Amino acid sequence: MKTKFIVFLVSIFIFISCNSSTEKEVKKDTFVADNYTKKEVDIEMRDGKKLHTTIYSPKDTSKKYPILMQRTPYSSAPYGEGKMKSKIGPNVHLMKEGNIVVYQDVRGRWMSEGVYDNMRAYKTNKKENESDEVSDTYDTIDWLVKNVENNNGNVGTWGISYPGHYATVSAIEAHPALKAASPQACIGDFFFDDFHHNGAFLLSYFRAISLFGTYKDAPTDTSWYSFPKMNSQDQYQFFLDKGPLKNLNEYFQYDKLDVNSTASKDRIDDFFWKEIVEHPNYDENWQSKGIIQHMDKVPSTVATMIVGGWFDAEDLYGPLETYKGIEKNGKENYNTMVFGPWDHGKWARNTVKNTVGNYYFGDSISLKFQSEIETKFFNHFLKGKGDKNSGLPEAYVFDSGKKEWKSYDSWPPKNVEKQSFFLNRNQGLAKKHDGILTKEIKFISDIKHPVPYSEDIKTVFTPRKYMTDDQRFAARRPDVLVFETDILDEDFTLAGDILAKLKVATTGTAADWVVKVIDVHPTDTKEDNEGLQDHLKMSNYHLMVRSEVLRGRFRNSFAKPQPFKPNKKTDVNIKLQDVFHTFKKGHKLQIQVQSTWFPLIDLNPQTYVDNIYKADEADFKTQTHTVFTDSSIEFSVLK
Incomplete structure (x- = not known):
């Protein structure tokens, strides 16, 4: 080459x-x-x-x-x-x-x-x-x-x-x-950038693994690695059909085509993929790097x-x-x-x-x-x-x-204050809790029908476009909870980090939690963008401003994972990275909460296992998740 x-x-x-x-x-x-x-x-x-x-x-x-x-x-x-x-x-x-x-x-x-x-x-x-x-x-x-x-x-x-x-x-x-x-x-x-986000594996990056993990020990001016071929134009279906992460091991066994090979079925030759598989937690390996x-x-x-x-x-x-x-x-x-x-x-x-x-x-x-x-x-x-x-x-x-x-003169700016908004019933997002009694909002997290991170049917080497994608496709799914403010009567500027303070429960023992911050544009907007995909309009555009996932097992420690107790109300705090974004007068601020984000991140079995990279098909189970209405989102607001 x-x-x-x-x-x-x-x-x-x-x-x-x-x-x-x-x-x-x-x-x-x-x-x-x-x-x-x-x-x-x-x-x-x-x-x-x-x-x-x-x-x-x-x-x-x-x-x-x-x-x-x-x-x-x-x-x-x-x-x-x-x-x-x-x-x-x-x-x-x-x-x-x-x-x-x-x-x-x-x-x-x-x-x-x-x-x-x-x-x-x-x-x-x-x-x-x-x-x-x-x-x-x-x-x-x-x-x-x-x-x-x-x-x-x-x-x-x-x-x-x-x-x-x-x-x-x-x-x-x-x-x-x-x-x-x-x-x-x-x-x-690397436990928070690129290949992981808060412990969740970015499945969409798997084809890039070999770029870093293919061994060589002598100088060369030509390629010594190759990229896995998906033979599909639909990455969602490709990864769904592949099933558990361990089924991807075959792409990193360099002698897998040798019919005379006596290599173990589970052998992994790619040293970076092996590192990911053998170190599912934030242990000394990742900490030292x-x-x-x-x-x-x-x-x-x-x-x-x-x-x-x-x-x-x-x-x-x-x-x-x-x-x-x-x-x-x-x-x-x-x-x-x-x-x-x-x-x-x-x-x-x-x-x-x-x-x-x-x-x-x-x-x-x-x-x-x-x-x-x-x-x-x-x-x-x-x-x-x-x-x-x-x-x-x-x-x-x-x-x-x-x-x-x-x-x-500083970041965040000196004139910011923390403000909390509660995830209320009937899709409300407000500074006040909507009642004395905390309510439960339930949804089914079906591992056979995970929430896609994009509505595009395509394959990408590593994803990028989704960061500003219109989120209406997700907001209209029953397994995505939506909370939003009334139409804003004045500009509202976020400047700094965001902390989602979720109160949740699950019928299972494991779950991922995803929080997205969205700017809902007016239906009568005069804003235009000639580069929009043909099926989209700026009217009511749901601009994703920030999003993040937390693998629930790491809610208390990235080094020492813990299962959930079934049906027990549990605190899950998710730090979202900083933003600097003004939600303009006439717009709405929306929060989406979901548990799958596929195939941006891998599927959580929703049954606790010590190492998700070695989970079996039988470990994956559909569960019912609950979000309680005393959950809140803490913003850094520019005064």
């Missing part, structure tokens, strides 16, 4: 292309080739392993330049003399004004030596020749500033998604030359700008918690956040029209970020004074309801 095609496949997974342009534009754009030289080197780490590194240096050697570096598991291709990227750096402005731009294949990936470890754990007390990603980054920067000609001694790091994680890593116990880091859509913890726990080790000498999208399906937890972790532990740090109306990595695109799925948020939003925020950040700390007077706000955030940017 040719390298170009491999890189294309990888870009499907990470949903971004910092070097995005049409094929026609790529052929015409020779700026990099005309203005940069490319050099490939193998930099030796302290333990002797060599990491493949590509360096793009300006041909104009009359001045010195800072180094902008991205470390990635997704390949620093194209490899070979004379083969160059068409776009380099975080954005076109930083590329055209001149910077030394470096890409590195992380340990065990592509052309770098060593064996890859997914979310490799940070070692707090390394011995002299021991390594981790922190030391690999340090050693790389040390080599670059000492060996790359015409560098000014200042280094910045950036990256989106997994490369964003490595940008976070670069700031921990940072090299003195590192002056600025911009983790963007950065993975923070989380990076947000180490934000106290980011020195004040490194300026950070955390970037994320309010509608990022993969990595919203990571950037929010990274920003908050640095704020909590680094009182002297320069630390800012930028959150816009984007899905995964869309701020790096060069498109004018900014939409997520069916929903339109405005024009030139990403272009403005690149020119007025990102470029200004790196230039100030790598070429300018480098003090805290950067001219940028502490929090630059987009109100996804009013569709406008706001600047604040």
Whole structure:
């Protein structure tokens, strides 16, 4: 398989292309080739392993330049003399004004030596020749500033998604030359980002497993992994027919087609899938790999700008918690956040029209970020004074309801207050409980007919569009409970986190709980969006603003799961990630509560088993769930 095609496949997974342009534009754009030289080197780490590194240096050697570096598991291709990227750096402005731009294949990936470890754990007390990603980054920067000609001694790091994680890593116990880091859509913890959400497995990501878990131990410039083939255009039915998660093991047994194989029926060759299967709880394995726990080790000498999208399906937890972790532990740090109306990595695109799925948020939003925020950040700390007077706000955030940017001195803003709304009878959502007696609202959670996360009939590599999908299809199902306010007579702005305080019961011993926050648009809206799917209208559009799942067994501890006691009223608290959204006058605020969300997440057997990844068909049972009307939702409301 040719390298170009491999890189294309990888870009499907990470949903971004910092070097995005049409094929026609790529052929015409020779700026990099005309203005940069490319050099490939193998930099030796302290333990002797060599990491493949590509360096793009300006041909104009009359001045010195800072180094902008991205470390990635997704390949620093194209490899070979004379083969160059068409776009380099975080954005076109930083590329055209001149910077030394470096890409590195992380340990065990592509052309770098060593064996890859997914979310490799940070070692707090390394011995002299021991390594981790922190030391690999340090050693790389040390080599670059000492060996790359015409560098000014200042280094910045950036990256989106997994490369964003490595940008976070670069700031921990940072090299003195590192002056600025911009983790963007950065993975923070694999039990809460990407493949898990609060312990629930994102079944819709299963085809991406092999990208990270296929073993290799030698450098290569061609693909060594392959993606499972579904042979279906209906992912809902495909996963429903497959049944229990353990039936997916066959896709990760590399010798399964060998008729002479004596491998065990349950053998798993993919080391990432095996890790997921063997560690269903938030144990030491996952805890050790989380990076947000180490934000106290980011020195004040490194300026950070955390970037994320309010509608990022993969990595919203990571950037929010990274920003908050640095704020909590680094009182002297320069630390800012930028959150816009984007899905995964869309701020790096060069498109004018900014939409997520069916929903339109405005024009030139990403272009403005690149020119007025990102470029200004790196230039100030790598070429300018480098003090805290950067001219940028502490929090630059987009109100996804009013569709406008706001600047604040802190996040959440100082003028927010907590307000609780109760889930009342007759679909009511109000600040007051609707009576002295608590009522029960029951629904049947049928494991043969789970609630879909999207009404689209399709297969996707990893989901994205659903984050702004119209939720009317779900609101009209009997196994989705709906609660909403009266029509608002004034604007109502949420700014910060959301806590769902559910009071529930089930006839079974296990259940998942899903809470969605929805902006119900007026039926007589004048708002229009030419990009809507044909079957939709903006009239009464149910915009999903935020959603989250909690695997009920983890309601008290992610490390020590517990079954439910049948028919016993139980507290289930679900933290939803931050939002910044104004529900405008004439709209309604709606809450949906459900127990399945398929196949975004896997089916819960609704019978407690020690390990869902090893559950049998007989463990899956339809149950009746109850939500009590003293349940509430706590919002952070802008005063």
